Amino acid sequence: MKPIQAILFFISVPLFLNAQQIDTENSKVTFAVRNMKIRTVKGTFTGMKGKINFDENNLSNSKFSICIDTKTINTKSKKRDKHLKNKDFFEVEKYPTICFVSETIEKNKGNYLVKGKLTMHGITKTITIPLNYKDNVFLGEFELDRRDYEIGAKGGFMVGKTIKISIHCKLKQA
Secondary structure (H helix, E strand, C coil): CCHHHHHHHHHHHHHHCCEECECHHHCEEEEEEEECCCEEEEEEECCCEEEEECCCCCHHHCEEEEEEEHHHCECCCHHHHHHHHCCCCCCCCCCCEEEEEEEEEEEECCEEEEEEEEEECCEEEEEEEEEEEECCEEEEEEEEEHHHHCCCCCCCCCEEEEEEEEEEEEECCC
């Protein structure tokens, strides 16, 4: 092994010692948004993939880098799902993933505040996601303003501005 390769190897090893694999089959992101101010539309995204290096005792070396597949959107209405996949909303052909990469993780009253960059619809914003971790499962809930990511029409009353998002990320057993 060449000296530079040896140095890179020993630098990168600690980052992957605690790497956990996402159980893609049992992980999802759900959302809820008001529709026409009278009902709530609920849906899911699946296809969660990425890398998680999480150590409750060493948060400074912990990291999340996770994406979901926008084509997996499911509101239990094929017509609505087709519309959500087009240029009026998620433009799934142009933007096939929604990704989150953590920058910092802090413990807060038994839970974790994960601050990082969320990229959706070609726009990246810094957000903080509160997460609970128990039994190899991360659970989190937060809200976004869809207009910050240019999802859907800017005005009107058809689609609410605020999207409630819930994360269920199950890790595979080691």
